[in-house]
Amino acid sequence: MESRSHRFKENAAAALANPVLQANMRTAKGKFVDKRAIAIKEIDDFEGTREAAKQLRNLVLENLDLWLEKFETNATARGAKVLWAKDGAEICRHVAEIGKRHGIKKAVKSKSMLSEEAGLNQALEATGIQPVETDLGEYILQINNNEPPSHIIAPVVHKSLDEVADLFEKVHQTPRKTEIPALTREAREVLREHFLTADMGISGGNFLVAETGSVALVTNEGNGRMVTTLPRVHVVITGIEKVIPTLEDLATLMRLLPRSATGQSISNYVSVLTGTKAPDELDGPEHLYYILVDNGRADVIGSEFQEMLRCIRCGACMNHCPVYQTIGGHAYGWVYPGPMGSVLTPLYTGLENAIDLPHAATLCNQCGVVCPVKIPLPDLLRKLREKQTDKNLRPWMERAVLKAWAFVAASPTLYALGAWFGVRYLKWLAGGKASIPVLSAAPEWTKGRDFPAPEGKTFRELYAERKAKP
Amino acid sequence: MRVGLFVTCLVDLMRPRIGFAAIELLEAAGCEVIVPATQTCCGQPAWNSGDRASAAKLAKKVIAEFEGFDYVVAPSGSCADHIRNEYPSILADEPEWLACAAALSPKVFELTDFLVNVAKLENLPGHFSGSVTYHDSCAGLHSLGIKAQPRALLAKLPDVRLKEMNAAEECCGFGGTFSVKFGDISAAIAERKCTNAVATEADAIVGGDLGCLLNIEGKLRRMGDEETRVLHIAEVLTAK
Amino acid sequence: MSSREDILGRVRAKLGRNETNAVAARTGIDVILAAKAQGPRPHVAMEMSALAGRLIDKSLAYSSTVDQIATQAEAPAAIARYLAGLGLPTQAVIWPKLADLDWAGAGITVAAREAQDADLVGITGCFCAVAETGTLMLCGSPDSPAAISLLPETHIAIVPASRIVPGMEEAFALALNELGQLPRAVNFISGPSRTGDIEQTIVLGAHGPYRVHLILIDGE
Numbered sequence: 017m018e019s020r021s022h023r024f025k026e027n028a029a030a031a032l033a034n035p036v037l038q039a040n041m042r043t044a045k046g047k048f049v050d051k052r053a054i055a056i057k058e059i060d061d062f063e064g065t066r067e068a069a070k071q072l073r074n075l076v077l078e079n080l081d082l083w084l085e086k087f088e089t090n091a092t093a094r095g096a097k098v099l100w101a102k103d104g105a106e107i108c109r110h111v112a113e114i115g116k117r118h119g120i121k122k123a124v125k126s127k128s129m130l131s132e133e134a135g136l137n138q139a140l141e142a143t144g145i146q147p148v149e150t151d152l153g154e155y156i157l158q159i160n161n162n163e164p165p166s167h168i169i170a171p172v173v174h175k176s177l178d179e180v181a182d183l184f185e186k187v188h189q190t191p192r193k194t195e196i197p198a199l200t201r202e203a204r205e206v207l208r209e210h211f212l213t214a215d216m217g218i219s220g221g222n223f224l225v226a227e228t229g230s231v232a233l234v235t236n237e238g239n240g241r242m243v244t245t246l247p248r249v250h251v252v253i254t255g256i257e258k259v260i261p262t263l264e265d266l267a268t269l270m271r272l273l274p275r276s277a278t279g280q281s282i283s284n285y286v287s288v289l290t291g292t293k294a295p296d297e298l299d300g301p302e303h304l305y306y307i308l309v310d311n312g313r314a315d316v317i318g319s320e321f322q323e324m325l326r327c328i329r330c331g332a333c334m335n336h337c338p339v340y341q342t343i344g345g346h347a348y349g350w351v352y353p354g355p356m357g358s359v360l361t362p363l364y365t366g367l368e369n370a371i372d373l374p375h376a377a378t379l380c381n382q383c384g385v386v387c388p389v390k391i392p393l394p395d396l397l398r399k400l401r402e403k404q405t406d407k408n409l410r411p412w413m414e415r416a417v418l419k420a421w422a423f424v425a426a427s428p429t430l431y432a433l434g435a436w437f438g439v440r441y442l443k444w445l446a447g448g449k450a451s452i453p454v455l456s457a458a459p460e461w462t463k464g465r466d467f468p469a470p471e472g473k474t475f476r477e478l479y480a481e482r483k484a485k486p
Numbered sequence: 487m488r489v490g491l492f493v494t495c496l497v498d499l500m501r502p503r504i505g506f507a508a509i510e511l512l513e514a515a516g517c518e519v520i521v522p523a524t525q526t527c528c529g530q531p532a533w534n535s536g537d538r539a540s541a542a543k544l545a546k547k548v549i550a551e552f553e554g555f556d557y558v559v560a561p562s563g564s565c566a567d568h569i570r571n572e573y574p575s576i577l578a579d580e581p582e583w584l585a586c587a588a589a590l591s592p593k594v595f596e597l598t599d600f601l602v603n604v605a606k607l608e609n610l611p612g613h614f615s616g617s618v619t620y621h622d623s624c625a626g627l628h629s630l631g632i633k634a635q636p637r638a639l640l641a642k643l644p645d646v647r648l649k650e651m652n653a654a655e656e657c658c659g660f661g662g663t664f665s666v667k668f669g670d671i672s673a674a675i676a677e678r679k680c681t682n683a684v685a686t687e688a689d690a691i692v693g694g695d696l697g698c699l700l701n702i703e704g705k706l707r708r709m710g711d712e713e714t715r716v717l718h719i720a721e722v723l724t725a726k
Numbered sequence: 727m728s729s730r731e732d733i734l735g736r737v738r739a740k741l742g743r744n745e746t747n748a749v750a751a752r753t754g755i756d757v758i759l760a761a762k763a764q765g766p767r768p769h770v771a772m773e774m775s776a777l778a779g780r781l782i783d784k785s786l787a788y789s790s791t792v793d794q795i796a797t798q799a800e801a802p803a804a805i806a807r808y809l810a811g812l813g814l815p816t817q818a819v820i821w822p823k824l825a826d827l828d829w830a831g832a833g834i835t836v837a838a839r840e841a842q843d844a845d846l847v848g849i850t851g852c853f854c855a856v857a858e859t860g861t862l863m864l865c866g867s868p869d870s871p872a873a874i875s876l877l878p879e880t881h882i883a884i885v886p887a888s889r890i891v892p893g894m895e896e897a898f899a900l901a902l903n904e905l906g907q908l909p910r911a912v913n914f915i916s917g918p919s920r921t922g923d924i925e926q927t928i929v930l931g932a933h934g935p936y937r938v939h940l941i942l943i944d945g946e
Contacts (some may be wrong), residue, residue: 024669032670040925047926058931061766063799068765079751081737086755094910100730128870152762152932177925200921201931207933212843227759230906237935238876238919245911256733263908267894268765277877279924281784282859285934293910302908310733312850318740333920338657338670338675343871376668378661378675379534380624401536410536422532422540425495428524438507439499450706459664464673465704468500475493475502479521 017135017164020084021349021361021370028376030481032342037174039083042345044173048335050267051279052386058281070390072265073326076226076257080317084308090229096304103311104134107253110307111218112138112143118218118249120145120301124207125153126233127477128220129329130309131167132351133364137162137216148210150239151204156180158262159187166345168352169277169331174344178323194285195323207239208357217243217301220253222328223269224306227262230290231306234283235271241285256308257325265290269328272388276330312364320399324359327387333383333393339376348373355383355393361423362400368409374400435474443472487605490555492548492569493529494562496696498603504696507720508561508597516609517607522551528540528560531570533576534662542580545573549586558590561597561720562695563626565664570594571629596626598694598719601647607639614725616689617706621679621702622655623695633712636694636719645682646722653678660701675706683714690715770858770892776858777890778795778942787931788917801884802832804941805849809834814880814938816848823869824884825882841873848878848935850878854889859916862940863897866911875915881935883915887945919920 020027024411030035056062060375061403100106103209107130115123123145137158149158153171160183165171173179177196184199185192188206193199219240221231231252235242236472244250260266266288273281293300316325334340334354345353350370352360359371374397376382383393406411424430446452446469455462489512493505505521512519517610529544548569560566573587601607618640626632633655640646659665680702683691691706691714693699699700703716727735737743743751762841770780792857795804800868809816816833825838863884866872874879891897894914901908919934930936 028668032674055570059766060768062764063606072765079741081734081741081757082748082751084734086759100728100733101734102729106729126912131760143550150933151892151923152921156923161675170926172513173926175924180924196924196927197929199924199932200932204933205713206795210841211933217812226755227762230908235933236919237921237923239493239932241872241876241913243783243934245876256737262762263755263763263898263902264762264895267898270894271765271768280860281787282914282916284916284919286787286861286910288914289910290908290912293911294868295908297866298868299873300866310729312734314733314736314740316828317737318742327512338659338678342674342678342699343673375664376616376671378624378659378664378672380657380661381628382624382657384825385628398534398536402527402538403533405535405536405538418532418537418540419534422529422543423528425529426540426543428526431526434926435499451704453708458666460669460672464708465676466706468700468703470500471502473502473891475505477496478502479505 017132017351019350019361019365019369019479021373023098024347024372024376025347027345027347027349030449031274033349036345040174040176041471043228043342044170045341047472048067048279052276052332053283053405054277055356062138065268065271066388066390068268073261073389076261076323077261077317077322080256080259083261083463084220084256084295087224087226087259090226091306094229095269096229096306098306098308101307101309107134107307107309108136108139111140111251114249114251115143115216118215119237120249122146122148122210122214123242124148124150124210124213124214124247125218126243127154128218128253129351130255131218132221134309146271148207148214150210150243152200152237155207156183157204157321159183164346166353167331168329171213194207210244211242214247216249216251218251218253219243221252221258222268222273224254225263226259226261228290229424230288232266233289234284235285236284238285241287244287244301246300247297249303251305251307253307253309255313256310257313268360273330274326276332276386276388284460316363321359321363321396324363324396325354326391328389330388332388336376336382336386337376338380338382349456359396360402367400367403367407371409374404391442432476436477439470439474442470487517487556489519489557489559490552491519491521492525492528492552492558492560492565493521494565494696496558497561500636501696501698504561504718504720505512507685507718507724508559509511510611510724511597511601511607512559512605514542514609514611515601515607517605520555524602525551528565529570531662532689533568533572538576541576545576545587549583551572553586556593557600558594559597559600559720563623563630563632564695564697566594566596567625567629582722596630596632596694598639599630600635602635604640605669610639610642610700610723612643612722612724613645613721616644616650617647618690618692618722619649619683619686619688620654621683621691621693621698623660623693623698624657626694627655632694639723641720651682651686651687653682654726658698658701660697662692662697665701673705676701677709681707683710690722692719693716731787752861756864764895767893768858770932772892774887774890777892778887778944779861780857781855781890782942785940787919788860789941790917792940792942794942796943796944798827798884798946800830801941802827802834805882806832806834808882808939809847815846818849819845819874821851821870821874821879823866824849824851839869841877843877845878847880847882848874849882850875851884852889854891854900855885856891856894856897856914857890861914861916864915865901865909867909869918872911872913875913876934878934879931882937882939882941882945884941886943888946
């Protein structure tokens with residue numbers, strides 16, 4: 017997917033000016049936040065479980081090469097073929113080759129963010145394979161001219177019921193339906209036909225279990241099961257960081273992932289799939305391929321950002337982020353929005369291509385507090401800012417102001433002098449009123465709020481005056 | 487005990503009365519309060535902007551000014567958190583300074599935390615009358631555990647009624663330099679905070695961090711609310 | 727250089743891999759795999775009655791329905807009652823391993839084969855059930871095909887109380903112990919399929935079943 021992250025400010029401004037989006041984001045926010053808060057109370061030792069999950073994810077990352085080899089050995093022993101992809105283009109090439117080998121005409125897909133990274137749908141169409149997204153949200157986006165998702169687990173969180181109703185009426189050529197169950201049934205019927213006629217299923221993978229060479233898929237709709245049960249070929253596309261050691265670790269993570277993502281104790285379907293169908297089995301794929309993808313991940317290993325690779329893609333960080341809640345996911349401009357996206361996008365697409373993202377956070381740390389694998393997201397955002405500074409990627413004006421400010425703050429005399437003038441100037445600007453409506457020195461501030469007037473003298477002056485009195 | 491007051495640059499520039507209120511509270515708790523005259527800023531804006539060199543320079547300055555006290559108290563969770571929890575990271579590559587930062591760290595407190603848990607202040611010098619709603623600022627809440635302390639102090643004032651707002655723990659949208667880099671997003675977040683706060687119909691919105699309070703006050707006034715007062719907790723606790 | 731070597735090569739370089747530390751790390755991995763350490767577990771009462779009670783409560787919370795009978799022989803009649811109560815068809819696709827029960831006697835026509843689109847009712851057993859979350863564990867095999875619990879609008883599962891385990895950990899251990907290795911398709915099912923994609927409003931019956939009904943056999 018082509019990144020639009022360099023246009024973050026314009027994207028965000030458009031999001032703020034879109035009343036439908038604003039209403040949809042308000043609805044979604046309450047549901048995600050409240051449901052999670054209830055669900056985590058079911059776990060006696062939620063903090064201990066988070067810590068355990070952090071440790072087990074770290075264990076893998078610290079020896080990722082060997083865990084990948086272990087997974088590869090065990091998956092291959094069960095009849096799977098393991099392929100490797102350096103980037104999105106190589107993912108597309110692998111899938112096209114598999115399609116050609118098995119004479120594939122139609123591929124049904126359950127949600128895969130890596131497929132978004134690669135722009136796989138367009139590539140499949142170009143090779144004559146019809147891709148069909150089957151997650152309801154992803155399907156809605158696909159029939160809306162391949163619109164990108166705005167959330168990693170709720171792809172159409174930005175859309176209203178009305179917008180979906182209009183779209184179905186237009187695309188399905190059916191009478192307009194306004195009830196969510198009726199729209200869901202309509203999509204079910206359209207997609208059921210595709211499930212039954214597709215010869216390839218493409219899925220992501222929530223986890224790769226090294227112990228057994230299995231992929232774990234977590235879904236609610238059942239489309240993940242369809243895609244991995246009915247077609248004769250199943251292709252799993254997943255990042256190299258998704259390996260976990262054991263089935264016990266899967267059990268631990270499954271106490272965290274659904275609760276953090278959707279506020280569920282467990283997702284409706286957790287499928288653990290290993291190898292290909294036995295000759296006497298009545299269903300299941302005859303061919304199973306894993307495409308293990310780098311696309312920027314390998315370079316994060318061993319770096320100060322390695323902790324980011326613990327991410328299990330639950331979306332809690334964005335659900336709880338005041339910035340995401342305000343502008344939605346599209347503004348971030350690439351596959352992953354919210355705090356995790358603001359870390360991943362510059363790491364995977366280049367620091368200079370997502371210059372605003374690490375700054376588009378108040379560092380309130382709500383994301384760090386809710387992260388089920390304890391990724392210190394604000395710290396990582398701050399480190400990215402430091403990298404930008406080191407590479408002189410920030411606007412020169414901003415750098416100049418910061419340097420000047422730091423220079424002044426380091427000198428008590430200069431600082432006192434600057435403060436003396438500054439507060440008097442602001443007080444004069446306020447003209448006896450309690451606040452200043454337009455401040456040319458801080459236009460971004462006064463765009464949306466007043467600037468409260470200072471008292472008129474600094475604390476240091478007043479304190480000195482008080483000390484001077486007998 | 488000798489307490490060094492870290493005034494914070496925002497209080498110095500914008501609301502000196504908060505600094506004097508902090509002194510009054512600390513003295514009421516029996517502390518000897520010293521205000522080092524050369525202090526300026528803790529360096530948080532530099533650190534959060536990715537300028538490690540400037541952040542380190544200012545960290546060393548603060549350490550030199552404050553390392554001689556029994557305690558360092560700031561009327562801000564954000565600045566206290568920065569000095570207490572970030573200085574060791576900032577100075578990680580300079581062993582001598584790192585040792586100084588580590589030695590200073592446990593002595594640094596946010597004002598209400600210090601008054602409740604260290605100085606154990608019993609009798610407050612003020613007598614504020616009215617209803618208030620309390621905004622939990624993020625750094626204090628998440629990094630220093632400031633939640634019960636200001637409420638415990640407010641509960642000591644017989645004529646104060648606390649009316650909790652929805653989502654009191656949600657960010658107000660200030661975020662330091664975020665507020666001037668992404669003004670429209672920042673103001674939109676502030677609007678949610680103000681709406682939640684005003685819905686309580688409290689006489690005053692109270693908090694422990696001036697940055698958040700200026701953000702909230704600025705947004706309230708822009709929304710046309712001239713009535714609701716926006717006060718630092720130290721002002722409430724010392725109100726005459 | 728193959729992409730595999732390229733990717734693994736860069737990971738190895740980043741991790742400072744060499745032959746000496748690889749030996750130690752491989753041993754560490756084998757220790758971890760052998761230990762199969764568990765994370766913190768929520769408390770789940772272990773007596774069989776408590777496990778069944780919890781399974782029922784959690785299943786209901788996940789929008790499943792539950793019936794309790796004493797022996798497996800009663801299952802066809804119980805299922806017939808359930809279908810009649812909802813006005814559902816009495817033709818069902820069934821796991822081959824359950825085809826020998828007296829279905830005709832209860833007025834149900836069963837087809838023991840893989841599921842097809844036209845099947846409206848699917849009858850399965852389960853490998854075991856997980857009390858912690860009210861979850862069925864189904865293992866695919868020639869006489870228990872996976873799609874029977876997926877394609878039909880109604881999924882009915884026969885669950886012997888003796889097969890209820892506290893958590894997912896015990897379910898996996900049971901599978902490895904009894905089957906020797908994980909079967910190709912392990913599906914944990916908790917209630918009917920659902921989606922919340924449109925306005926985060928939960929709708930039951932997305933792509934899989936609209937209803938899941940558990941027949942819990944107390945005596946077995």
